[in-house]
């Protein structure tokens with residue numbers, strides 16, 4: 021019995037230490053990690069920060085492409101390589117280094133990857149494109165045009181229990197939501213402003229459902245504190261939402277795009293910081309466990325320091 025107890029404690033400790041290794045990868049800079057569990061396997065769809073190539077006029081963030089990661093053997097993050105380059109976006113402006121936070125969702129055995137990019141021949145900040153694949157790691161077949169009627173950044177996808185999908189997007193202090201058609205490539209209704217978010221809502225949104233409550237997490241900026249992660253809940257995916265508080269205090273990171281998943285029964289918050297580079301435009305993805313209280317509220321997450 022004593023041996024069994026010791027073994028259980030050890031295994032529990034090992035499992036719990038998976039994400040204590042922060043940042044998750046160090047061979048490249050990764051930001052805005054959207055984590056997803058597909059068929060029991062954990063994937064991350066982050067964006068990619070780089071040092072601006074010589075001669076490139078540095079945009080605010082220098083982001084040329086996307087990679088996909090999966091967790092292998094419970095402890096190794098496999099880089100599946102470049103899944104989309106900025107110059108392969110059919111409707112995108114070349115060399116704009118504007119491949120910001122993406123998301124990926126599965127419906128009926130197909131994987132849909134959503135990403136923002138700067139459109140060509142248009143004075144619009146970002147449009148959102150989509151690609152489809154039979155595998156969570158691609159290759160994806162990229163749609164020739166961006167999603168009509170949608171203009172913004174930070175696509176966040178929700179697939180409800182009734183198989184209806186919703187696209188959240190925005191940035192610039194406003195978040196919008198639109199239901200998607202069954203083809204997952206078009207909105208079925210014009211986007212509406214998400215109601216009930218607090219003053220200081222900044223960007224990003226990660227929608228998910230738990231116990232019939234819809235949760236939205238987002239970057240929330242306080243005048244005296246800077247970027248934090250906040251959350252709101254609703255009875256309906258389209259809102260109105262009610263602000264519930266902070267999940268993470270400011271960690272002096274400049275931005276805090278993140279996601280939440282339930283992996284093997286544990287809730288995990290994926291976020292980024294710049295602990296490798298020392299510069300907040302060269303970020304590194306991280307993860308820490310997150311817990312819910314009985315009333316559905318979320319306990320604040322303290323980032324693991326190495």
Ligand code: FUB
Nearest residue numbers: 052120121223224275277
């Ligand atoms: O990484 C580029 C942008 O910064 C993201 O789209 C925002 O959410 C913020 O993290």
